[in-house]
Amino acid sequence: MMESPEPKVSHTTDLEQNDHQFLLNTTVQSFSWENLTVTVKDRRTKEPRNLIEGCSGTAQHGQLIALMGPSGSGKTTLLNVLARRTASSGAKTTGECYVNGKKLENATFNQIASYVEQEDALIGSLTVQETLKFAADLSLPRSVTRSQRADRIQSLLGAFGIQNQASTLVGTLIRKGISGGQKRRLSVASQLITCPKILFLDEPTSGLDSTATYEVISYVKKLAVANNLIIIASIHQPSTSTFQLFDNLLLLSGGKTCYYGPVGEVTTYFNSIDYPIPSQTNPAEYLLDLINSDFTAHEDEAGAIQAAWTQSTEHVELVSNLQLMNKDIDDIDIGDELDRPWIAQITWSLLHRLFIKSYRDVLAYGIRLAMYMGLAIMMGTVWLRLHTSQEDIQPFINAIFFGSAFLSFMAVAYVPSFLEDHATFVKERSNGLYGPLPFIISNFLISLPYLFLIAILFSVVTYWLSNFHPSASSFFTWVMWLFLDLLAAESLVVFVTAIFPNFVISLALLAFANGLWMSVGGFLVSPTILNSFWKYVFYYIDYQAYVFQGMMVNEFEKRTFSCDATCHCMYQTDLADQCMIRGTGVLEAYGYATGRTGKWVGIMLGIIAVYRLLGYIALLWRRS
Numbered sequence: 332m333m334e335s336p337e338p339k340v341s342h343t344t345d346l347e348q349n350d351h352q353f354l355l356n357t358t359v360q361s362f363s364w365e366n367l368t369v370t371v372k373d374r375r376t377k378e379p380r381n382l383i384e385g386c387s388g389t390a391q392h393g394q395l396i397a398l399m400g401p402s403g404s405g406k407t408t409l410l411n412v413l414a415r416r417t418a419s420s421g422a423k424t425t426g427e428c429y430v431n432g433k434k435l436e437n438a439t440f441n442q443i444a445s446y447v448e449q450e451d452a453l454i455g456s457l458t459v460q461e462t463l464k465f466a467a468d469l470s471l472p473r474s475v476t477r478s479q480r481a482d483r484i485q486s487l488l489g490a491f492g493i494q495n496q497a498s499t500l501v502g503t504l505i506r507k508g509i510s511g512g513q514k515r516r517l518s519v520a521s522q523l524i525t526c527p528k529i530l531f532l533d534e535p536t537s538g539l540d541s542t543a544t545y546e547v548i549s550y551v552k553k554l555a556v557a558n559n560l561i562i563i564a565s566i567h568q569p570s571t572s573t574f575q576l577f578d579n580l581l582l583l584s585g586g587k588t589c590y591y592g593p594v595g596e597v598t599t600y601f602n603s604i605d606y607p608i609p610s611q612t613n614p615a616e617y618l619l620d621l622i623n624s625d626f627t628a629h630e631d632e633a634g635a636i637q638a639a640w641t642q643s644t645e646h647v648e649l650v651s652n653l654q655l656m657n658k659d660i661d662d663i664d665i666g667d668e669l670d671r672p673w674i675a676q677i678t679w680s681l682l683h684r685l686f687i688k689s690y691r692d693v694l695a696y697g698i699r700l701a702m703y704m705g706l707a708i709m710m711g712t713v714w715l716r717l718h719t720s721q722e723d724i725q726p727f728i729n730a731i732f733f734g735s736a737f738l739s740f741m742a743v744a745y746v747p748s749f750l751e752d753h754a755t756f757v758k759e760r761s762n763g764l765y766g767p768l769p770f771i772i773s774n775f776l777i778s779l780p781y782l783f784l785i786a787i788l789f790s791v792v793t794y795w796l797s798n799f800h801p802s803a804s805s806f807f808t809w810v811m812w813l814f815l816d817l818l819a820a821e822s823l824v825v826f827v828t829a830i831f832p833n834f835v836i837s838l839a840l841l842a843f844a845n846g847l848w849m850s851v852g853g854f855l856v857s858p859t860i861l862n863s864f865w866k867y868v869f870y871y872i873d874y875q876a877y878v879f880q881g882m883m884v885n886e887f888e889k890r891t892f893s894c895d896a897t898c899h900c901m902y903q904t905d906l907a908d909q910c911m912i913r914g915t916g917v918l919e920a921y922g923y924a925t926g927r928t929g930k931w932v933g934i935m936l937g938i939i940a941v942y943r944l945l946g947y948i949a950l951l952w953r954r955s
Contacts, residue, residue: 359443359528360431362561363389365653367426369408369418369586382408382419383586386426387653388579392528392559395552395576397566397594399615400583401623406565407449407533409583413563414446414531416761430529432656441763445527449534451514452758454684454751455503456692459496459517461684463487463524468680469764470525473672487524490550491516492543503692504747511538516547523554525762532564536573545573552576567619574615584622584633592645604639606632677765681773685752689777695748696781700788702741707789710734711796718798720893721901721912728917730797731882732854735816738789739875740845742820746828746837749774753832756950767950771825775943778821786813800886808885808928812878815935819874820845822942829949848875859922874938877931880923887914888925 369383383405390396400406412418413428415437427434430443453462467480488494493513501517502508509517519535535551536544548569555562566573580597582589590600597618598608606621608614622633640646672680689695714730717723756770790810795801799809823844828837849855851865852875861870870876892912894900900907904916915925 358392358431359559359561360392361389361656362428362430362529363387363432363653363656364413364428365426367409367412367424367428369405369412370423370425371419371421381586382422383412383583386581386583386586386588387649388581388588388591389649389653389656390561390563390579392561393556394561394578395548395555396561396563396579396581397569397574397577398563398581398583399566399619400589401619402567404583404622405586406583408586409581410446410531410533410563410565414444415440416446429656438763441761443527444529444531445522445525445762446531447518447522447533447535448758449537451511451518452754453501453514453517453521454688454755455501455506455508456688456695457684458498458500459493459509459513460484460488460498461687462501462517462521465680465684466521466524469672469677469759470762471672473676483524487520491520492546493517493520500691503694505693512540512543515539516543519547519551522762525764528560530560530562532562534567535564536566536569541570541573544569545576548573548576568613569615571613571615574613582618582622584637587637588646589618589622589633589636589640590645591640591649600643600645604636604643606636674765674769678769678773681765681769682776685773685777688748688752689781692748695745696785699741699744700781700785702744703738703785703789704792706737706741707792711793714793714797716796716798719890721895724892724901724912724917727797727799727886728854728883730793730799731886732852732879734789734793735812735878735882736845736849736852736854736875738813739816739820739848739878740842742817742824743838743841743845745821745824746834746841749824749828750832750834750837753828757832767947770950771943771947774825775822778818782817782821783814786810786817789813800890802889805885805889809882811932812881812885815932815939816874816878819878819935819939819942822939822946823874826942826946826949829946830953832953848873852876853879853921857921859920872938874935877935877938880921881928881931883918883921883923884925884928887917890914 365387367383367386368381370379370381372378373380386409388396398406398410408418408422412424415428418424430440457465463484464480467475467484471480485494488497493509493516496509496513500506500508501514515535515538519532522530530551532551536547539547548564548566551562551564554560564577575594577594579592580594581591590597592600597614601608601618608617622636710730710733714726714733717726717730752770752774756767760766760770787810790806790813794806794809799805824837824841827840827844831837831840847869851861851870852873853861853870858866858870858876891906891914894907894910894912898907898910900910900912902912902916902920904911904913906913918925
């Protein structure tokens with residue numbers, strides 16, 4: 332049966348009328364691609380294999396292009412190539428893309444194009460409206476006023492049917508938020524707010540029902556026409572009414588083109604090559620079934636249809652038009668490029684967004700704070716009210732090591748939160764909104780108050796319960812060392828996770844690194860007897876080593892301890908004749924000198940800075 336069109340819902344918004352005042356001073360008349368081929372090395376045969384082969388096409392302003400094909404046909408790969416993204420790991424891409432008949436640099440292209448990925452990279456602790464607000468703050472020109480931004484946000488909320496969820500959280504692992512379909516609509520809306528002239532959508536209707544799919548594509552089509560946008564969307568099995576909204580269809584099978592041309596001429600073309608589309612049938616569904624080469628029954632049909640396309644008059648005409656395309660069309664003028672937000676404004680917006688996330692999302696700092704307080708209570712009650720006798724010297728040292736080392740180790744709990752931030756950064760960076768520098772700066776700044784709060788609360792519980800050196804200066808020195816310890820540990824998390832943005836891999840590497848730092852940090856093996864390899868390769872770059880010796884000096888420099896009842900002293904110092912042990916004797920046994928706190932703090936700050944710098948370099952290097 333022929334599907335009847337779903338009822339159209341009319342949105343009475345001023346978005347179409349108001350869009351032009353927001354758009355860049357850019358006129359994109361055409362976007363074309365010629366003989367695109369993506370080649371990788373087959374893992375099994377080690378021979379070259381084409382993911383995309385000889386794909387060509389063109390799109391005019393105001394058009395909505397459907398990119399269709401069965402699973403594994405190369406839709407996402409082609410979309411990535413068209414959007415100037417990495418097609419696949421180790422892939423080699425040939426062919427050319429043109430905007431207005433011109434080849435553009437990637438930086439210029441990113442000013443006029445945007446990409447909505449298949450996976451929703453949204454921050455779960457933000458509301459729907461906040462998500463759009465920060466998208467506007469990070470992308471719209473400075474000349475766009477606050478009221479204009481608010482009007483645009485409200486228009487998009489209404490247009491995508493999520494106005495009733497404006498104050499609802501997107502949703503985290505712990506707090507339920509909007510539905511999967513609403514997340515899809517929000518992802519599309521957050522990219523449309525950036526006013527692109529070319530928009531790439533990877534499965535924008537994934538997770539939507541038939542009516543919602545029609546509404547999203549219908550609105551996207553209206554936006555393309557009203558603002559002369561070029562929108563290319565991969566889509567899987569649309570309904571008949573949704574399929575008819577598209578202007579052109581690019582049909583792929585096994586990376587090869589089966590058809591490219593107007594949707595209205597699909598039936599005529601397939602009739603001409605003896606593959607008629609039955610009446611009362613959804614043409615999109617029929618074509619996908621026909622060209623699905625994964626099944627033996629359709630393998631021959633897919634090959635025959637691909638061969639028919641390469642020999643068709645439509646293909647010859649397309650290639651001819653591309654070759655004759657006027658390369659003297661007006662240059663692209665990115666008029667508002669200099670009016671993009673300053674790096675300080677971007678950093679402030681990112682900082683504001685991270686602040687909201689940090690107090691709403693318990694995974695960011697809430698769970699860590701609870702863990703640290705539990706650890707503080709355990710430590711304070713295990714090493715409870717230690718005495719200034721020589722029997723308690725080793726428990727004091729053990730407590731110092733435990734407090735510093737395990738606080739550092741538990742920083743791995745920050746990995747899930749940073750991975751979410753990293754995914755958002757990758758998406759926004761790929762769309763040309765900002766680079767690694769404001770991301771690294773804002774990430775560092777937002778951590779300072781929370782880590783300091785953790786250091787203070789942990790110290791308030793443990794320091795006095797365990798009876799460490801009872802003076803205000805010693806207490807705040809202890810807090811300082813804990814704060815630097817946490818800051819270095821979190822900086823290491825940022826560095827490692829920036830290189831390997833995978834939860835299991837980054838967790839394993841961080842656990843290994845913490846085990847290494849504990850082993851060579853000076854407690855388990857004294858620096859005086861640590862073998863040369865571990866000492867000169869790792870000890871001097873071990874931030875835990877500086878924290879441990881700093882805390883040791885803070886505790887033992889100004890303290891004395893009593894010897895046993897027979898005046899036998901574990902450490903021989905100048906107070907032995909008084910049956911006492913000067914704390915500096917303990918420090919000498921470990922090879923720690925006093926008066927070097929400033930130097931050690933400086934080294935710690937240097938290590939923290941290096942980790943953050945390496946994290947920045949890793950983000951620069953890794954563009955996936």
